[in-house]
Amino acid sequence: MTLLEFxxxxxxxxxxxxxxxxxxxxxxGILLLRRRPRYAASRHSAAGxxxxxxxxxxxxxxxxxxxxxxxxxxxxxxxxxHLGLAxxxxxxxxxxxxxxxxxxxxxxxxxxxxxxxxxxxxLAAMIALMARRLTHPVLRLLSTADDHxxxxxxxxxxxxxxxxxxxxxxxxGSLLTLHILSVEALMIWLPFGKLMxxxxxxxxxxxxxxxxxxxxAAT
Amino acid sequence: xxxxxxxxxxxxAALARHGIGRRGLLRFAMAxxxxxxxxxxxxxxxxxxxxxxxxxPVIWLSFQNCTGCLETLLQSSRPTIDSILFDFISLDxxxxxxxxxxxxxxxxxxxxxAANKGGYLLAIDGSIPTRDGGVYAMTGGRSNRSMLETLAxxxxxxxxxGTCAAYGGIPKAYPNPTGAVxxxxxxxxxxxxxxxxxxxxxxxxxxxxxxxxxFGRLPALDDRGRPLAWFGTTIHDRCYRRAFYDQGKFAQxxxxxxxxxxxxLFELGCKGPITHNACASLxxxxxxxxxxxSGHGCLGCSEPEFWDAGSFYTSLSGGSPTGWRNxxxxxxxxxxxxxxxxxxxxxxxxxxxxxxxx
Numbered sequence: 220m221t222l223l224e225f226x227x228x229x230x231x232x233x234x235x236x237x238x239x240x241x242x243x244x245x246x247x248g249i250l251l252l253r254r255r256p257r258y259a260a261s262r263h264s265a266a267g268x269x270x271x272x273x274x275x276x277x278x279x280x281x282x283x284x285x286x287x288x289x290x291x292x293x294x295x296x297x298x299x300x301h302l303g304l305a306x307x308x309x310x311x312x313x314x315x316x317x318x319x320x321x322x323x324x325x326x327x328x329x330x331x332x333x334x335x336x337x338x339x340x341x342l343a344a345m346i347a348l349m350a351r352r353l354t355h356p357v358l359r360l361l362s363t364a365d366d367h368x369x370x371x372x373x374x375x376x377x378x379x380x381x382x383x384x385x386x387x388x389x390x391x392g393s394l395l396t397l398h399i400l401s402v403e404a405l406m407i408w409l410p411f412g413k414l415m416x417x418x419x420x421x422x423x424x425x426x427x428x429x430x431x432x433x434x435x436a437a438t
Numbered sequence: 439x440x441x442x443x444x445x446x447x448x449x450x451a452a453l454a455r456h457g458i459g460r461r462g463l464l465r466f467a468m469a470x471x472x473x474x475x476x477x478x479x480x481x482x483x484x485x486x487x488x489x490x491x492x493x494x495p496v497i498w499l500s501f502q503n504c505t506g507c508l509e510t511l512l513q514s515s516r517p518t519i520d521s522i523l524f525d526f527i528s529l530d531x532x533x534x535x536x537x538x539x540x541x542x543x544x545x546x547x548x549x550x551x552a553a554n555k556g557g558y559l560l561a562i563d564g565s566i567p568t569r570d571g572g573v574y575a576m577t578g579g580r581s582n583r584s585m586l587e588t589l590a591x592x593x594x595x596x597x598x599x600g601t602c603a604a605y606g607g608i609p610k611a612y613p614n615p616t617g618a619v620x621x622x623x624x625x626x627x628x629x630x631x632x633x634x635x636x637x638x639x640x641x642x643x644x645x646x647x648x649x650x651x652x653f654g655r656l657p658a659l660d661d662r663g664r665p666l667a668w669f670g671t672t673i674h675d676r677c678y679r680r681a682f683y684d685q686g687k688f689a690q691x692x693x694x695x696x697x698x699x700x701x702x703l704f705e706l707g708c709k710g711p712i713t714h715n716a717c718a719s720l721x722x723x724x725x726x727x728x729x730x731x732s733g734h735g736c737l738g739c740s741e742p743e744f745w746d747a748g749s750f751y752t753s754l755s756g757g758s759p760t761g762w763r764n765x766x767x768x769x770x771x772x773x774x775x776x777x778x779x780x781x782x783x784x785x786x787x788x789x790x791x792x793x794x795x796x
Contacts, residue, residue, distance in 0.1 A: 221743055223712075228748070231757035236768040239760075243772025244779070251780035253787065312686050313755030316705050321759040330686045391672060392712035395754060 223392055226399040234403035235321075241410025242418055249419075262435035268428075275428030276421050293351060296344045303341030304373070307380065310334050331384060338381045345374050365412045372408050375401040449651070450489030463489060470648050473641070473720070474657060474667040487652040494651050495558040497550055497589060498532040501582040502575050502609045502618055503564025507600035508534055510637035530558070533577070544578045551592060559650065560593035560628075562586065562621050565602040565609040569617030586624055595629040595656055596621055599643060601740055604632035604663075611745035622663055631656055632663040634715075636739035641720045642668045662742075664714065673710035673728075673736045676718035679703065697733065707751040708735030715740040 220228070263271060282294050308314050310329035319325040349370055352358045379398040382388050389397075408414060416423075431437070453463055467485035471478065500508065512535075530550035531543070538546050550558070564582075567574035572581030590596050598621040601607040609618035622630050633642050646665055649657040658666045674680065682688070682702040689696035689703055702708070710718075713736050717728040730736055735751075738744045748758075760768075 221747065224743075224747060227757040232760045232764070235760045236764060239765050239768040240772035240775070243769040244776035247773045247776025248780040248783075251777055251784070253784050312688055312705070313753070316753055316756055320756045328686045328688075331684045334686075386675075386711075390712070391674065391754075395712070399755075399757070 223396040223399075226396050226403065230400065230403050234406040238406040238409055241407075242415070245410050245415055246418075257433070259434075261433045263432040268432040271432035272425035272428035275431065276424045279424055293348070296348050296351070300341055300344035300348060303337040303344065304377070306337035307334055307341060307377070310337070311380075335381065335384050338377055338384070342374070342377050342381060345370065345377065349374075368408065369412050369414045372401070372405045373414070376405055447493070448489060449491045453489075460485070460489070467648075467652075470645060473645055474649060474665075475670075476667075484648070484652040488648065491651045494647065495530055495550065495554040496561055497530055497547070497554075497558050497593075498561040498563070499577075499582070499585060499589070500533055501562060501564030501566050501586075501603070502616065503600065503602050504608075505534060505563075507563040507603075507635075507637045508532075511599075511640045511643060530554070551589060555592050557594055558592075559595055559597060559647075560589050561597045561599055562603040563599045565606045565618035565620060566624060567609070567616035567618050568624075569615070574616040583624060586621065590621075590625045590628045593628055595631060595650070596625055597643070597646065598622065598630055598632045598634075598663075600638050601634040601636045601742075601744065604634040605742040607636065608745050610743075629656055630663050631659060631665065634664065634669075634740040634742075635717075636737075636744075638740070639668070639716050639720050639722070642716055660714075662714075668716035668720070669714040669740075671714070673713045673715055673718045673730070677710055677730055678718070679730060692733065703730060703733075703735040704755075705753050706735050707749065707753055709738030709741070709744075709747075709750075709754065710736040711754060713738040713741050 261268065282290050306329065309326075311334045312328035312331070315325060315328050352362055352366065352370075376398060379394060379401050383391070383394040383398050386394065388394070405414070409417065450460075450463070453459075464481065464485045467481040467488065468478070471481040471484055476484075498508075530553075531547045533543065536543060536546065564575075566572070566582050566586055568583055572583035575582040577585060598604040602609055602618075603621050605620040606614075606618045606623075607620075609616060610620075620632075622632065631646055633646065635642075642665065645667065646657060649655075656665075660666050660669055662669075674683070677683075679700060679702045682700070683704055687696065687699075687701040688705040689699075689701045690705060691697065692706065697703075704711070708730065710730065717736070718730070721728045721731070737750050738747060741747070
């Protein structure tokens with residue numbers, strides 16, 4: 220068995236199962252958290268709370284005017300990174316093919332050139348975000364090993380993906396193997412670090428919006 | 439008319455007998471130099487050397503093989519200088535082609551080796567079984583392994599023709615009952631040129647022979663012992679459908695609109711991106727086409743382990759999905775584990791009187 224066969228076969232299956240089990244573990248833990256009893260009446264109806272929760276998902280995407288000058292660069296870089304990554308993951312033909320093989324879902328892919336441009340922007344934004352994290356005194360203080368490991372495990376698939384699309388450094392087979400293995404490392408890490416926000420981000424914000432609405436706080 | 443003496447006749451004289459003059463040989467040398475990625479000024483030197491060249495002794499042994507490699511070379515559709523060149527090499531021993539059999543054939547082999555010791559090319563097609571002392575392929579009471587090791591020691595170079603000879607090929611496929619290996623696994627001390635393919639492109643063999651006859655040495659090889667001129671790039675690099683790959687236009691089945699439009703066959707399992715061979719540039723059947731041009735993806739037949747490298751119809755980026763059942767089991771295990779951990783934490787909270795989360 221070649222390393223590519225290992226990456227496409229047992230390693231892919233094992234990493235997918237670890238990711239699924241890990242996400243289920245985390246979700247069970249969150250859903251079974253003991254919650255405080257609520258004695259006060261809600262300030263909004265059930266439908267109102269749902270709406271406020273949905274609104275908070277959108278409102279938190281845009282920085283508050285008060286903080287905008289300080290965080291605009293970070294938010295912009297983060298937006299470029301996240302949107303670029305979404306284009307790469309959901310627009311690249313090989314990625315759609317893999318998702319189709321795993322789930323049966325499929326959709327039209329984007330031209331390779333667009334995906335490569337999105338990959339380049341993603342990579343550049345990631346480097347800038349890491350540079351900012353390492354140079355900003357507060358961010359540096361707040362950063363943990365989880366932040367750095369999570370960054371690295373996202374960075375490597377994007378980097379190997381760009382190299383693979385260019386096929387300039389190394390042959391296609393080796394680069395494809397590295398790319399798949401790096402994605403598998405990401406899949407294994409995803410449920411256990413801050414990357415779990417890919418699953419929780421919208422549910423978390425929605426829950427926060429619902430709680431705010433119940434208490435009458437602004438969303 | 440007295441037949442020419444094969445031991446003294448030059449290639450130039452042999453070509454002249456076939457009505458091919460200096461100009462024709464020069465054209466051939468130009469094409470071959472281009473094919474070998476050599477500079478244009480090499481062509482006249484090559485033509486002059488070829489014209490003066492004497493017969494090149496070749497001993498060809500067929501081991502664990504289907505004879506497809508030899509058939510391909512013999513059925514080469516172009517009766518040009520290439521084929522005359524094959525006539526010109528002194529194929530001193532080839533069991534499939536020679537008239538002699540039994541002890542007469544064995545005597546021919548012994549004589550050919552004795553007469554050309556240290557100067558012959560040893561061509562091998564087929565893999566070499568090594569399990570149980572190599573008893574799974576014997577010729578004249580000797581194992582193929584023993585023959586190879588003995589004859590390779592006295593050869594100027596060994597040409598491993600076809601994927602079986604180069605890497606073990608289909609006989610080496612799981613579970614490899616005969617312990618098949620390629621030539622490079624058994625030969626040391628003598629240069630080995632791998633010309634993989636199932637079958638190999640005939641023009642590559644003629645190119646290697648022309649280079650050897652012209653310059654007295656082998657062409658530049660890559661890290662897998664393959665001639666760089668033909669195996670330096672992948673099928674994907676030279677594929678005429680590459681533009682569709684870059685545009686993200688892929689055929690989804692062999693009879694959909696994409697397939698009819700000639701779009702890229704990557705999603706149908708084409709192994710072109712990882713396959714080093716000259717099919718896309720030299721093509722087959724006298725330059726008519728190659729598998730992708732005929733509407734089927736590349737199988738990757740010139741790569742090591744190609745038979746065990748998964749389905750021909752699974753794309754390179756595609757893997758082996760875990761399946762819904764396994765995914766469900768993993769989710770159930772995760773939920774159970776997470777629930778147990780959460781309930782245990784709740785019990786600890788109750789016991790220790792810790793603060794509850796908001």
